[in-house]
Amino acid sequence: MSQINSSLPSIDRLVEAFQRLPGIGPKSAQRLTYHLIKMKREESAELASAALGIKDNLTTCEICFNISEKSQCSICSDNERNSQIICVVEEPLNVLAIERSKIFKGLYHVLYGVISPVDAIGPDNLKISELTQRIKNNEIKEIIIATNPTLRGEATASYIRDMVLELDKSVEISRLARGLPSGSDIEYVDDSTLVHALNSRSSLK
């Protein structure tokens, strides 16, 4: 970390606060800080107040654990959504991404991470038992496991699959398709993606 020393405590303090955010290094933190100095008072006050408000106004949905302003999130309390399909994701941001696609009309379940023995994160640290309860207590037709296509995401998906099978209820279990991303160039696609794209090739006939 490069040294920050403007000899002004109030500047150093904001630079340090910005540096604690993900993806912001010493230089960016400094640039952001000096930008804030030049901003209008209302604008910097708005940032500060929005940063405080995020803690005061938010909770997690008691059903799917997505971030919400009420005890039940707007998706879980929407009667027009299909409550028999649950899409299981790692993080709240993944819900946003899938919602943006506008193609999924079921409900979600947010795990808050993946199983990772190295980081001492086991199934008990995730919202997996809560998912089991949801499947037991509700009429669920399909579980779409949408963890990331990474080693840990796959391991977590496979753990959840086994757990759902054990419940011995007639629930479909699916996983998001793997293959070439839109707009990609086969020359630059990694081997693992190509293997999946070949294995899951679809007939054109």
Place this chain on the structure above:
Amino acid sequence: MSQINSSLPSIDRLVEAFQRLPGIGPKSAQRLTYHLIKMKREESAELASAALGIKDNLTTCEICFNISEKSQCSICSDNERNSQIICVVEEPLNVLAIERSKIFKGLYHVLYGVISPVDAIGPDNLKISELTQRIKNNEIKEIIIATNPTLRGEATASYIRDMVLELDKSVEISRLARGLPSGSDIEYVDDSTLVHALNSRSSLK
């Protein structure tokens, strides 16, 4: 700008506040916001309070216009610095950069921008007349013009040079050297830099 819509006003509000900062696009703003949700309350409160403090505690130095907590900045009020040399820079961040090099022991003068007719910024919008006054009223031996090596930076440097010459005082005027940046690869250096590196080549004899 990609659409942001988490359907949660407190999230959208912080995402928008982050997006107003330089170099932060919709995706980064979203990632920062969700990081803040996961942060401890003290940490997000610290960011908010530091962002507010930056406005409450700062002013500009009455001599050099650098950002300061007192009416005179720590550099201008340091008796060990050479008050006969003034380094003219575009922005307060440039002062930090030059201070980091630890090689300059004179004072600064912050212009707050460069002359840019397209953006309707003329000499009167910058701290140029204040610089003239400083040179008139003090015993100054050298003015180092350290505006950026860009078209506008050069134009501003040349304007300041003419202005200092008009004062008809025996003041040295210099400009930061241009050439190859340390660690660069000549193959990838732009033509303009190479022209300067060749023209200002130094003898090895």
